[in-house]
Amino acid sequence: MRKMKFNKYILLLSLALTGAVFTGCQEDYEAVPLEQFTEDFVFSNTDSLGVQAKRYLNAVYYFLPNGHNRVWADYLDAATDDAVSSAITENDVTRLARGQYTAQSTLGSEMNWGRYYQGIRMATTFINNIDVVPLMETFNDGQPLNSAWKSEARFVRAYLYFQLVKRFGGVPLLGDEAPTLEDDLELPRNSVEECVDFIVTELDDIRDSLRIMPISDLNSNGHVVTREAAMALKSRVLLYAASPLFNGGNIDRANPLTGYPSADPIRWKDAADAAKYFIDSYSFFDLLPEYKDIFITSANSEIIFHRQGGNNREIETRNGPVGFIGVNLGDGRTSPSQNLVDAFPMKNGKAISDPTSGYDPANMYVNRDPRLKATILHNGATWLTEVLETFDGGVNNPTGSVQKTKTSYYLRKFMGNFENENEYSDTRHDWIMFRYAEILLNYAEAQNEFAGPSPEIYQVLIDIRNRAGIEPGDDGLYGLKAGMTKEEMRAAIHNERRIEFAFEEHRYYDLRRWKEAETVMNQPIRGLQIVKSGNNFNFREIVVFEPSFDQRQYLYPIPYDEVVKNRNMIQNPGWEL
């Protein structure tokens, strides 16, 4: 019997232990992981500082692209006639310039359809929820910051839609809903017209609820979207909408997804008006006297809006000339072309093809538009106190298989003023998205297309050239021909945009909207081979790349999968696959 009791005791103990095992150790942790927070935490009705909401807004801003070495470490302009990539490996800008992409193999670095919609969704989520947050901070005339933040997100969303439209034409507009798993997402594309209208309406809507330039507290808010940024975007959108690619030169005339079904010159007027409105309304802006400094000085009078970069040596390291070591190491990623060099006029403003320009092929860098030296580095130029040797076998163009210039030129633009410095130092490298010179040239271009040359248009070009350091000349026309026709003026404006905005991601899309890509991008891209003999240099033009452009490339293909998965999605012309 004793033993029996013992057994019972043991049995009870073990059962109790087992019970404890199954019921114990609960409630030691939260039921769901609280570090993975939910929407009501991000947009909290008690967060009067908007800490979390601000972070979400930061993530929305993040979707603004930074153009520096954006396309697989190359500048998009290396896919135009202005430059080639120095990369020794296959790269996306070469594929872009060669048309080496299809609907089944889009190039994610430049045609990332899904990424834009990711940003659009985030912006929409922000727009829909920010009003919950009881922000205490106010702006402008004392209204709560909510409306400014909301409008900033709407700006980003509009900007992303514009990125889609200039690449793909009309795209599905999702409105103000962030779709859920249950939603039918077999959406058709909206027409180009609907997209442009949506973007412009949004921009007009938000204009008065954004902060105003100049921003007073630059150290904390130097990056925010302003009223002026919205109007600058509007100017650009309307300029694109008025351009031949969408306005009369559509690659598929009857197809509203590729442009306006009928051409209408009044769209040029809308574009000119938008630019004019900007010029007239926002007197804060002016051309910065020193061209080179636009890109490395913060909050200068020319910057309308920029994508935040950083204070670093990245641009110099990636694109600076090879042949330097230590902190001055450069990878020479970008090789500007002879085509671009030839596009710069002489210091007197005359094109080098003009027999009266004074151009000397044996001293081709002498007496040129000062912007040339601010844009490229050439053989014999001074950099880091050294005289660059980009001749064959020179220090900056060594033999062997190492990556180096393919054209004898290196990129100079965007870099700090290191001509006479011993070494690179940290430099501000923001990506300037809108600057005043663009608004001026937008106006000149649209006005010329709508009404032909006028003194105002001349004045724009003169202002730009004057700032660039071109001499006024006896006639005060800075090398411009007097009494130009509309066509001559168009050519002058196109070339001015090319050299003024080189490597600023304008030319690639300008060539498309002007429908000039089919000509320009089927011509060889040239470089210079320089052979040193004694103290002399022999120059020989060489073809470094043969691009190729096809009509269908005016618009990118929508990724094949997106078309197959969505029965209402229509592919762009020529891109069935």
Add this chain to the structure above:
Amino acid sequence: MIRTRKYHSNMGFYANKDARHLRNYYLKTDIMFKFYRIANKHAALLLVMMLLVSFVQGQDVDQLMSIAESGIVTDNYGNPISNVTIHVKGQEKTFVTDQAGRFELDVEPGQVLVLSHPEYYTSKRKVKANDLSGGGFSVSLHDKYLKDPDQMDVLYGSMDKESFLGAASTIYTDQIASPLSSSVISSFAGRMAGLYVQQNSGFRSPNTTSNANNDLIGSVPVLGGGITSDNTMFSLNSRGMGPVVVVDGVQRELFSLDPENIESVSIQRDALSSIFLGMRSSRGVLLVTTKKPTDNQFQLSFTGRYGIQNSIRIPEPLSAYQHAYLLNEALQNDGNAPAYTYEDFEAFKNGTNLISHPNNNWYDILLEDNAPIQSYNLNVSGGGSVAKYYVSLGYFNQEGFFRTSGMNSYNTNMGIDRYIINSKLDVNITDELKLGVTIIGRIEEGNQPGSGYSGILDDIFRTPNGAYPVYNPDGSYGGNISFTNNLMSRTVNSGYISDESRDAIANIDLSYALDSYVKGLSFKAITNVSSQNKGAIERVKRSLVYEYKPGEDGEDGRYDPFGVLSSQNNNFVSVASARFWYSQAGFDYHTKIDKHNIEAGTHADINVVTSNYDLPQRPANIALRGRYNYDGKYFAEAAVTESYFNRYNEGDRWGTFYAFGLGWDVSRENFLKDVDWLNQFKLRAVYGKTGNGVDNSGYYVWRQTFRTAYFGDYSYPQGNNYTTGEGVVNNTLANPNISWEKGHKLNIGTDISLFNNRLQITGEYYRDNYFDLLQTRGRNVQLMGLGYPNENIGEKLFYGGELTVTYQDNIGDFNYFVTANWGQNSSEVLFVDEQHKPYEYNMVTGKPDAVRFGLTADGFFNSVDEIERSAVIGGFEIQPGDIKYKDLNNDGEINTFDFSPILGEKPLSYYGMTVGFNYKGVDFNVLLQGVYNREIYMGDNVFMAGFQGYGQSYGQAYSHMIERWTPETSETARFPRLAAGGNSYNMGPNGWLTSFWVESGDYLRVKDVYLAYTLPDVVCNQLLGGTKVKFFVSGQNLFTGSDVDLRDPEVEFRSYPLQRVLSTGINVKF
């Protein structure tokens, strides 16, 4: 010494008789243990020991004398073996040993005895005169290599093998312990039907990054997600699923257990075997049972092994001259300027200036040919009727093949040291209540060069021979703008990373016989607590490299520095930390009414795993099981499990899974009873509904959540000061309805045993239909702006068969066996919500699960004309010497519509065969292991295409590049024309696969060879005091035959290469 042995043999007998002897017994065994250990080192002390032993056991002398006239049969430890049949040759006379292993010795000198027992090799022994004259007659028998015990381990218990209805393949210690390796898995390949093992690396791959979730015991492998566990060298696959590892009744990965400690490993693949796993039951069970205190005799075993490893198949790089020559060709093919001049060629070729034109085969320079590997294990067990123990100490060491430098006071080579202590104590508290305590401690220490072994291997693989000199004339490390981190410096002068993991596992088993309440009822419970911590210390530095530029006209040159100089830093990384808490309890009931055998059981368990900072996961199960058999003839079994998992949405956390099986032993039927060549003919079938839900459930993915992004993506610098602006971003779209995957698993099998069990055949057929598989939906358009979640939509079928055939027999005492196994896994994708594809051959649905799609290669373009006439891929500049692809749909263009299956269409089949014999103390066995219907994709651009971009220059290329296409060799070329800096058109246009790079992955390896010699009884007994000594040599991966000739069929070049291991060892038992 024979007396001593007998003393041992009887010790347990006495202890059984009277528990009071226990204390005494412990005392004696302890003393003896110590002396035996000393004796091993100092043979001269044997005598002292003998005296002492006689002293402590003096009281038993009488007993010994009384059995002097009989013989005794023991195993290698000297434990008695009962039921040994002893046949006197040429006579009818047969003896059988009793419980104490004794038998009456009624024979004449000169007669030959044949001793046989199902678990031991048949042995012959001639009776000598002194056997009968007081010396005593003693024979020891040798364990069979292939074991076939009547009881088998199943999940959370054991059962009569006869009643088992599922599919199981089991191996035992001898098979497991043969390879000398850091992982016990290296012995699995080719041994068990139904388990496919692929080796991915020749060395463990230590994780030294912070907060890593893998590399932990207890984290269970995920299908398709690779294996996350302490196993980093192998992938395991059983019927298309990664099996769940259960060690001694607890779910955990513990692949770096000491093989000497493992009693058996079994892969059980049917639904009934795994159903108690509930939400993990879709996957097979890999059951590991470690050695237990088996009986109440003191026994000791020591094994020491030492071996040499060398790498199988190191790639052959091009010499610097060949590289330069072919790079020029590649550049010119693409219309680029050549990089090297004629003078460069000459300099590379003649080695005239090894600074400017070096030729370094990095494999030769940085890697040693041989590296040592060793292991030592000592285990002892013993005890009495009240308590038994088993204690094992193990040490393992493996060194890597990196060259080291005498300049360092520390080790930079790769290496692993492992210490395991495993102790078990079984206590019978009362006759009814038994308690088992297991404590396992493991310390694993690893080392690697500071620069990281995998990075070094990768760079050895990518750096051309002519890239830079190892040292400059002034002794500094060579390098240049592209190669900024000298490989020699990385190998011997980059400091070191040492990692350490510590595991502690404590286990309490409790079993309680409740016969006094209900006859046949018992209760058992297990509680297991374990923890693992893994950390790494990084003492890492980096040196500058210098490019030497000689001055003109013999002047002093210039040294240009590149790279980064960082002095040794000292950093601690907390790699992983995990706590495991597992508890299990259940009742078992069995009864026998006439010929009806009935068993029933309940089971409940909960497993709490807290890994790093994640909330604990808590899978739990409640289950019932019933077993029935009628007279060992008809069998039935059924089980149902209610399974819970806390990471699902509330209301979706419980699931029901069930399985049942039927069996029929036809040979027991009356009409076959008299067929004496048929020992067993069992037919059996199991069907069940299973689940797969714990390991693929994600982390609370039913909640729509956000995360903070501190730097980089989704953050935005603020204002003119670029103040960090953290971001908050959406996580993937939530799936509020997520649930476990489900399966309907059917297994039909047969066990046939013929000719007095000499020939045994086991065959299985299975058909596992998995549904509600987690996949993203087909219409996952990017307009959503967020990633789509996994949803329960897919359906796949896995089916196939396995076969095991074993034949064993003896000719006198020449015992031999052949055992072979084969398995095949076919599959079919039934539903994947596939987007529309215009052609049937584009579709995945209806094709095998492993199928991969790509373009079909059709030789090379040999002329521009041919290119112009052919369909091509848009945008590429194609040249003669490029691969021609087939336009399957004849639309004049090569695109994804020309995709068809190029890989994985055939059902993977694998096999193994072990042949062996035992003769007069010599054991020999050899394992052949192979796979067929396997294909590999040779997609490594560095290796297959060569000249990939590296830094600002071009990387390595290998000797097979000689066989590239050129206009002259267009007829015989094996590879396309050369290109520099990537040639995606040939290697995989637009990231597509092409059939050109598919090669057969079939192979046959001589996986394991083992030869041992055990000293004869005479020597052991008379000179070594009964200590059994065995010497052995073994070899792994001695020979490989494969279709693919450029690399090993299993291990790729970027990984640590597969090792051939030759080792020698000694085993001592008493």
